[in-house]
Amino acid sequence: MNSALEGLRILDLSQVVSGPVCTQMLADFGADVVKIERPGSGDLARNTRPQLGGFGANFLALNRNKRSLAVDLSHPEGKDIVRALARRADVLVENFRPGVLDKLGLGYEALAAANPGLVYASISGFGQTGPYRDRKGQDILAQALGGMMWRNGARDDPPTFVGFPVADFMAGTLLCQGILIALQARQRSGRGQRIETNLLDSVLWPQLQDMTIYLNTRQPPARPPRGGTRPHHGPTSGVFKAQDGYLVVTLVFETGNHVSKMCALLGLPDLGADPRYATPALALERYDELRERFAAEFAKRPVREWIEELERQDVMCAPVQAYEEIAADPQILHNGSLVQSGHPGGGTLDSLANPLRMSETPWHLQSGPPALGGHTDQILAELGLEAGIADLRRRKVVA
Structure with a gap:
């Protein structure tokens, strides 16, 4: 050993x-x-x-x-x-x-x-x-x-x-x-x-990043609206409710106009071309109305369909998983993240593996x-x- x-x-x-x-x-x-x-x-x-x-x-x-x-x-x-x-x-x-x-x-x-x-x-x-x-x-x-x-x-x-x-x-x-x-x-x-x-x-x-911003600007970070993500990521990132559950989508690292990109993914090309959302600052000013439109589209299809579609487009996304889904997730099982040991009272104990490889x-x-x-x-x-x-x-x- x-x-x-x-x-x-x-x-x-x-x-x-x-x-x-x-x-x-x-x-x-x-x-x-x-x-x-x-x-x-x-x-x-x-x-x-x-x-x-x-x-x-x-x-x-x-x-x-x-x-x-x-x-x-x-x-x-x-x-x-x-x-x-x-x-x-x-x-x-x-x-x-x-x-x-x-x-x-x-x-x-x-x-x-x-x-x-x-x-x-x-x-x-x-x-x-x-x-x-x-x-x-x-x-x-x-x-x-x-x-x-x-x-x-x-x-x-x-x-x-x-x-x-x-x-x-x-x-x-x-x-x-x-x-x-x-x-x-x-x-x-x-x-x-x-x-x-x-x-x-x-x-x-x-909180190193947020504290660094605050200590140098004296501007505290804003908490996001419910279902949102970090405020500076804008309306195209965060938690969205699908037909049968929730998923997370983020376009924060995409180039170009994020609103146009999201609208293209959701089949809303006219909204994506609207000059009111042409810059990140303008999109943030209309955060709530954009999130409402996006939410309406995400609610039309189940999580799995959205994940498959977004991954085809190489968009960062993931389903929001509960513990029963985590325990059966194929990547977690492939990683060997679940292990079994002896229990001090007899029998076996299921637990998590050490995360270092x-x-x-x-x-x-x-x-x-x-x-x-x-x-x-x-x-x-x-x-x-x-x-x-x-x-x-x-x-x-x-x-």
Whole structure:
């Protein structure tokens, strides 16, 4: 098995979503990820709803290819076990509230003193310092503070949050990038470093284009009308309702008059020749009336017919797919985007594959999500503590 990160040791003190997104990416490419969990309850996500076979679906989605060590961080010997693992680790990942691990004696300064090569990677809600440092952080809060909730949705909608934890996934992905950058730097310097990102910055980042425009013009981006797209794309791009569903069409990268092009596609040549729509600026002034005419034509035929016709014309388009259609989509199936692993409670678990494709060092599905403490004995034995495992378990240091 040729794994890009084989031999890399990750100590994972994170839970729920953002940290586990990062460490699963590393585990998929061969890193040995030791997940530290509370005895008895484990990662909070183990007990969230919905449940799949007695395990939280969120936990099952984000913890494959990892080993679980159940250890009590409030117990002095539990901390000693984590310190011993940190001395051997290349990377530590955590998403505690700022300052919590410092109070436990497991902060960056303490652990880096014993292991100068350690890359200590943190995710917080809003930053390790500053006025919001001690606030509880959560995805939807970051979406609100970072403008994503205001930016998302149609013109007349209330603030609308993205329906999946985009802040968590962005933060976890960014932290993974930071870790790999820090490991590259360590090859030159021999030293690790502390890196961090937060949920607030992670929702600002995909708004880079709009924020750049605003910061230099002080003109905020306009929310589109319902069913529309980004306002500067004009009336020829966005969501259109067909006879039996919805499709997205965009002419934003077409040359020439976009209105004329759309009218030709829809069989409205007279409308396309109307001088009132001759320029993008004029078309934007009459956005609503153009969208109404376009919508009337799209409603006459089913989605599939429109997609076939538009693709023949080499126009960018796609059907708006629900989950049942996604799961059967031929391109998604061809890409191998759906995988099956073992379930910690027995049986199988269907999930998504790692989205990266690498020709020489592909990702591997080695194991499903771990049972709580499922690798405690194995990991302690690697630390040379096998003789004392029964005693540690009896005194509830580990489980």
